Amino acid sequence: MFQYEAPEGAQMIQVWINGKEWQVPEGLTMIQAMWYTGHEVIHGIGCLGGVCGACAAVYRMPGNFRLFNALACQTLVKEGMAFSLIASYPTQRAQYDIEQIPDAKEGLFTLYPESATCRNCNACTEVCPQGIDVRTSVWQAAFGDFKGVAETTMSCVMCGLCVSRCIAEMAPHEIALYARRAYGSRELAFPENLRQRMDSVASGTYDEELERLSRLSPDQLKLECGVK
Amino acid sequence: MTVEKPPLINPYDNLPSFDLAEPKAYSPSEREELLRRYYPDYRPDRKTTLHVGANAGDVLPDEIASILESRSILSKNVLPAVPSTPDIEVDLLVIGGGGAGIMASIFAMEAGARVLLATKLRVGDSNTVMAEGGIQVALGEDDSPVQHFKDAYRGGHFTGDPELLSVLVREGPDVISWLIRKGVLFDRDPSGNLSLRKGGGTTRPRLISAKDYTGLEIVRVLKEDLLNSGVTIWEFSPAVELLQGPEGSCAGAILKDVDNGSLKWVKANAVLLATGGTGRLHIGDFATSNHFGATGDGLVMAYRMGAKLLNMESFQYHPTGVIYPSEMAGMLITEAVRGAGARMFNRHGKRFVQELETRDVVASAIIRECEEGRGVRTPSGHHGVYLDLTAIDREMGEGTVERRFPNIVKLMGKHQVDCTKQPILVYPTLHYQNGGIASDTSGRTHVKGLYVAGEASGGVHGKNRLMGNSLLEVFVYGRRVGEEAAREALERKPFSWHEVNLGHVEGFQKNLEKEFPGTSRPEAPILFPDYRKHSHPDHA
Ligand SMILES: Cc1cc2nc3c(=O)[nH]c(=O)nc-3n(C[C@H](O)[C@H](O)[C@H](O)COP(=O)(O)OP(=O)(O)OC[C@H]3O[C@@H](n4cnc5c(N)ncnc54)[C@H](O)[C@@H]3O)c2cc1C
Ligand code: SF4
Ligand code: SF4
Ligand code: FES
Numbered sequence: 001m002f003q004y005e006a007p008e009g010a011q012m013i014q015v016w017i018n019g020k021e022w023q024v025p026e027g028l029t030m031i032q033a034m035w036y037t038g039h040e041v042i043h044g045i046g047c048l049g050g051v052c053g054a055c056a057a058v059y060r061m062p063g064n065f066r067l068f069n070a071l072a073c074q075t076l077v078k079e080g081m082a083f084s085l086i087a088s089y090p091t092q093r094a095q096y097d098i099e100q101i102p103d104a105k106e107g108l109f110t111l112y113p114e115s116a117t118c119r120n121c122n123a124c125t126e127v128c129p130q131g132i133d134v135r136t137s138v139w140q141a142a143f144g145d146f147k148g149v150a151e152t153t154m155s156c157v158m159c160g161l162c163v164s165r166c167i168a169e170m171a172p173h174e175i176a177l178y179a180r181r182a183y184g185s186r187e188l189a190f191p192e193n194l195r196q197r198m199d200s201v202a203s204g205t206y207d208e209e210l211e212r213l214s215r216l217s218p219d220q221l222k223l224e225c226g227v228k
Numbered sequence: 229m230t231v232e233k234p235p236l237i238n239p240y241d242n243l244p245s246f247d248l249a250e251p252k253a254y255s256p257s258e259r260e261e262l263l264r265r266y267y268p269d270y271r272p273d274r275k276t277t278l279h280v281g282a283n284a285g286d287v288l289p290d291e292i293a294s295i296l297e298s299r300s301i302l303s304k305n306v307l308p309a310v311p312s313t314p315d316i317e318v319d320l321l322v323i324g325g326g327g328a329g330i331m332a333s334i335f336a337m338e339a340g341a342r343v344l345l346a347t348k349l350r351v352g353d354s355n356t357v358m359a360e361g362g363i364q365v366a367l368g369e370d371d372s373p374v375q376h377f378k379d380a381y382r383g384g385h386f387t388g389d390p391e392l393l394s395v396l397v398r399e400g401p402d403v404i405s406w407l408i409r410k411g412v413l414f415d416r417d418p419s420g421n422l423s424l425r426k427g428g429g430t431t432r433p434r435l436i437s438a439k440d441y442t443g444l445e446i447v448r449v450l451k452e453d454l455l456n457s458g459v460t461i462w463e464f465s466p467a468v469e470l471l472q473g474p475e476g477s478c479a480g481a482i483l484k485d486v487d488n489g490s491l492k493w494v495k496a497n498a499v500l501l502a503t504g505g506t507g508r509l510h511i512g513d514f515a516t517s518n519h520f521g522a523t524g525d526g527l528v529m530a531y532r533m534g535a536k537l538l539n540m541e542s543f544q545y546h547p548t549g550v551i552y553p554s555e556m557a558g559m560l561i562t563e564a565v566r567g568a569g570a571r572m573f574n575r576h577g578k579r580f581v582q583e584l585e586t587r588d589v590v591a592s593a594i595i596r597e598c599e600e601g602r603g604v605r606t607p608s609g610h611h612g613v614y615l616d617l618t619a620i621d622r623e624m625g626e627g628t629v630e631r632r633f634p635n636i637v638k639l640m641g642k643h644q645v646d647c648t649k650q651p652i653l654v655y656p657t658l659h660y661q662n663g664g665i666a667s668d669t670s671g672r673t674h675v676k677g678l679y680v681a682g683e684a685s686g687g688v689h690g691k692n693r694l695m696g697n698s699l700l701e702v703f704v705y706g707r708r709v710g711e712e713a714a715r716e717a718l719e720r721k722p723f724s725w726h727e728v729n730l731g732h733v734e735g736f737q738k739n740l741e742k743e744f745p746g747t748s749r750p751e752a753p754i755l756f757p758d759y760r761k762h763s764h765p766d767h768a
Contacts (some may be wrong), residue, residue: 003695004759005554007607017245029555033494035759042486042756044351047519049559050639051444074642076555095456097674098411131638150413154441155634158448177448181411184449190408193367193421197401206373210394222386225378 016082053157059083244577324352328682329502331706364696387690490699498717515558525753527664539663549657671709
């Protein structure tokens with residue numbers, strides 16, 4: 001059966017997983033190191049491709065007081081690394097229907113009143129494994145620049161690590177999601193090429209032809225579709 | 229033929245110089261020969277003929293046959309007794325929280341049904357969140373749903389189901405408008421129209437996307453909408469068996485709480501399987517692009533109940549999966565990079581296939597290069613070829629790669645590969661299950677009360693899917709089947725819990741014993757792939 005292999009001749013290194021010491025080959029990600037040592041990982045794993053945000057992790061390196069964060073499916077273990085998965089970080093999330101909110105800009109302060117309380121510490125930006133300028137996105141949201149938020153936070157995987165560090169105890173990624181949705185749903189004009197195509201579909205323009213095609217014999221259909 | 233044995237090298241030491249000379253185009257017969265010899269679907273090795281169930285006689289990959297002709301994971305000998313009351317009763321049980329399951333749940337709820345969505349990991353941890361390239365929808369002035377239909381049918385090697393396809397192309401624009409109203413941000417052109425890109429195998433530019441984060445952008449929005457919708461959600465609760473009701477119909481399912489192992493018995497008037505694909509079965513030992521939960525559970529449960537499967541011999545091996553650095557094995561590099569001008573080279577720095585051939589031809593050519601010794605050996609003993617993105621910046625201007633493929637640049641960068649300057653080493657990766665559970669345009673399977681939507685279903689794409697049509701299928705059919713299943717669930721003649729049983733599983737296991745006397749069969753659904761290296765008693 002398929003296995004994630006360490007490189008041939010890889011050195012064994014020492015790591016601490018959930019506080020316990022292990023020897024693993026270099027060249028493995030944190031999650032692969034957990035498999036290598038026999039851990040069953042079910043919380044804290046999702047896409048294994050760096051986009052779902054399930055695998056937030058916290059780690060320290062020897063001789064360094066700093067606390068680092070990372071996505072465990074994308075981060076290689078290093079000699080002396082001590083890490084743990086943060087499979088879920090409790091987060092406050094507002095209830096709303098984006099299409100029903102009376103005023104999109106005001107809505108932010110009704111749903112997330114704390115979004116105006118950023119103290120500019122920049123911890124959120126420093127922690128973000130996607131390299132997002134999270135602090136800027138919070139200010140963009142507070143000033144009503146939802147388009148700016150959308151651009152700044154495009155790559156957010158909703159891992160919640162920014163929440164874990166925010167001294168104003170807000171959830172920057174939830175605030176950003178509200179702003180992105182409000183921008184897309186309420187502020188940005190509906191695309192004209194899509195509206196036109198919807199109209200022509202609704203008026204039945206293609207029905208007859210599609211029905212005719214569906215009723216053709218396989219050979220006839222092949223002939224009609226084969227030529228570009 | 230003599231096969232050269234490549235020496236052990238670090239793929240980035242001694243890069244060959246890349247010769248840009250274009251390889252000649254294949255003739256139709258060369259193409260066919262290449263596919264027959266190298267494409268995994270067509271090779272006779274690693275195949276099993278099914279003996280039990282509705283698809284007996286089909287010749288399928290070993291790994292698929294093994295999960296289909298398998299025993300229940302619920303017991304070695306006796307199945308658990310049905311408890312006196314169910315743990316929960318709903319109108320519709322949706323199994324699987326990817327794109328199809330989320331859409332179905334939201335729309336079933338709106339149709340007035342009581343809905344339970346049960347999923348294996350968290351809601352949204354799925355193949356859907358990983359989609360990079362985009363969604364096909366016919367919006368161009370010179371394009372139409374009819375043209376989309378023709379391209380999809382041709383792309384499926386004339387094996388797709390025309391009726392399913394015509395629903396797909398007709399309802400596409402409307403479902404995209406729903407996503408936009410919910411706040412999904414697709415890329416726009418300067419006039420505010422949705423930007424359209426060209427994908428492989430289509431005659432018109434028809435791909436809409438959100439940079440290379442299309443799935444992520446959609447799932448962020450859908451998940452929040454679901455959480456605000458009133459649907460009951462059980463995470464970390466995979467389905468392990470369906471329940472049988474009157475006249476062989478489906479009447480619910482058994483879920484397993486992965487944290488404490490307890491079983492949850494769900495009585496439902498209708499059950500919708502939205503369990504997605506099978507990449508984590510690693511067919512033929514290929515690496516995969518799929519998420520951790522893609523183990524084909526829906527196929528196993530439906531097959532035991534008598535549902536028919538379609539085209540299960542047919543898989544998509546995406547030509548460009550990362551093979552080095554080894555810890556990233558299987559990760560997808562979207563084919564949009566080849567559309568933008570990326571080139572591929574073998575160990576000698578020679579191009580060996582026109583990069584814009586169809587996925588199956590490009591994948592076969594890479595396998596051929598590696599099997600004949602012209603592949604690059606990686607430090608963990610695999611082989612691959614170079615995929616060079618630097619040509620994109622050279623031809624389309626410095627910074628193009630970074631702007632158009634920020635996700636790939638970011639991910640490769642995390643593993644010390646700067647793909648704006650260095651080539652990526654790739655080998656085909658198991659990417660998409662073309663076939664699946666057969667259904668009609670309302671998602672009805674051959675079993676009453678059992679519905680299917682998304683990658684778990686078969687038929688729309690026939691034996692090959694074009695990039696961008698699977699996401700469209702997920703949204704069009706997720707919505708449609710959710711509504712239909714809800715409607716039929718609300719109309720279903722009431723039945724009592726006493727009529728509910730596991731007779732279909734018992735019957736299936738009896739047939740297994742008849743066909744394979746005295747041999748032990750594997751157990752499925754397998755739920756999670758096991759990559760653990762060291763011994764562990766429960767897996768001995
Ligand atoms: C890396 C990648 C890139 C892709 N890019 C594109 C693209 O650009 N365009 C395109 O059209 N398509 C693309 N695809 C394909 C497309 O994303 C998928 O086919 C589609 O999203 C499948 O959606 P789904 O809802 O059917 O399944 P999924 O999204 O996979 O959801 C299935 C869900 O069911 C859960 N589940 C599984 N078993 C059980 C069980 N027993 N009980 C409960 N829950 C269970 C899973 O954990 C998962 O959450 C891509 C796929 C991948 C992997
Ligand atoms: S913004 Fe917050 S939630 Fe989003 S990726 Fe960065 S740390 Fe994670
Ligand atoms: S962590 Fe909180 S307070 Fe600090 S900059 Fe970010 S949002 Fe503001
Ligand atoms: S598992 Fe999805 S980001 Fe790591």
